[in-house]
Amino acid sequence: MSELTDQYWQNLEQKQAELKEKIERDPWRLSFHQMPETGWLNDPNGAVQFKGVYHLYHQYVPDNPEGGLVHWGHKTSKDMVQFQEEELFLSPDQSYNKDGVYSGSAFVKDDEIHFFYTGNVKHPGEHDYTFSGREQNTVHIVSKDGFTVDYEEVVIPHEDYPEGFTDHIRDPKVFEKDGKYYMVLGSRALNHRGKILLYRSTDLYSWNYAGVFLEGEKEMGYMWECPDFFETDDKDVLIFSPQGLKATAHEFESTHNSGYYLGSVDWGSEKFMPESTFKELDRGFDFYAPQTFEDESGRRILWGWMGLGDISPEYSNPTVARGWQHAMTLPRELTVENGQLKQRPLKEYESLRKNEEKTAVKVSGSYELDNQNPRTFELIVTLEQLGESLSVHMKEDTVLSYDGHIFSLAHGPSGFGRSERTVEVEDLSRIHVIADTSSIEIFLNDGDYVLSTRVYPKHEKDTIRFEGDAELSIEKWDLEN
């Protein structure tokens, strides 16, 4: 046991009260995205629908907006729009997780949720915590309601991992295939390659190593975090978040990136065989460590951490001074259609739509939408005809533009001048923007590409302006929670 002391909890409560005072005055708090009640939030964890209720757990440091000792925060929802803040689900209070209840997943079997997570432990003394000094134990929890823990055991202690790896093996995600259970784990191998480990089980309680599910070449990065695997009628999908991945012409330009392979598994040799290139899941500035789950209606839903992507030193998140940092993306539905991954915002958010406006305009020069609520809105721009180029200006100084070949998202000072992300798209016909107070998510065409970004406009008053030369159909709603 490594109980957190009463003093720890008292301090945490006091710190949270201080942070709340700042948070209450912050106009950058999001209106319909999930964010930490106080402090810091990172990866989505244990996403699941159980007996009708959606549960979103997440990496959470309630007392420090700059990160620290991670717990699992918990939010529930009946409709995927309104969420309720719940008590902390897990805290680092055991010898096998004392330096953080790291990321993990949920798996429903019969009337129980089985959670798997990484218990992070750092040994005292002189260590680099990559090659020595760190334990990352795989822990199994059973819960009958998603709120209380009925059973908790280390299922793969750190000393049982195979040879050839650094101390970084983590983020279990569990799935079922033909009556067997499988677990994927992310890792950093000793040769500085990212690898995904596969474990197998017949009962969810004891696990056997089944080999490396996928390993990367050098340019695929030194560490792969947060693996996720699911099957569709079309292709199998393997998602992970590599660190140290080489940027390509328009992809993987953030410090940290997440992507996917479409492929298939050879269940004889238990290997994943990519049939596509590795593609970036989200082409914006703020996206990392996503997790998917299948809901009770069979939809594959993804949440991403709308943070970390770009950690360049000149970009520090201004909400830190206001007592909190980071958020989740809107939940998205994932499908594979004709060999392509599509991501569309989960349609439930449409219940937030108010004050619909529809216009057809011929832009030649500049055109501004009036009667704006430019803080929380949705905009669907259909390009009926494009001349030279079109740009859409919003959130003070964010510019979305398209010239017939390249779509670009560029920030000014309110996005810390994080220069530009670009997507090569020859046949862009639809730009779909969902903007919250301090975030923008852009879906291109019908879910072909997504760009997520955080932005911090200083003024309450704002406009949405179109410039260039194009014929457009515009649909716009205020999104009100």
Ligand code: FRU
């Ligand atoms: C990804 C990650 C995971 C880890 C967790 C710790 O952002 O580094 O690999 O489990 O965050 O908070």
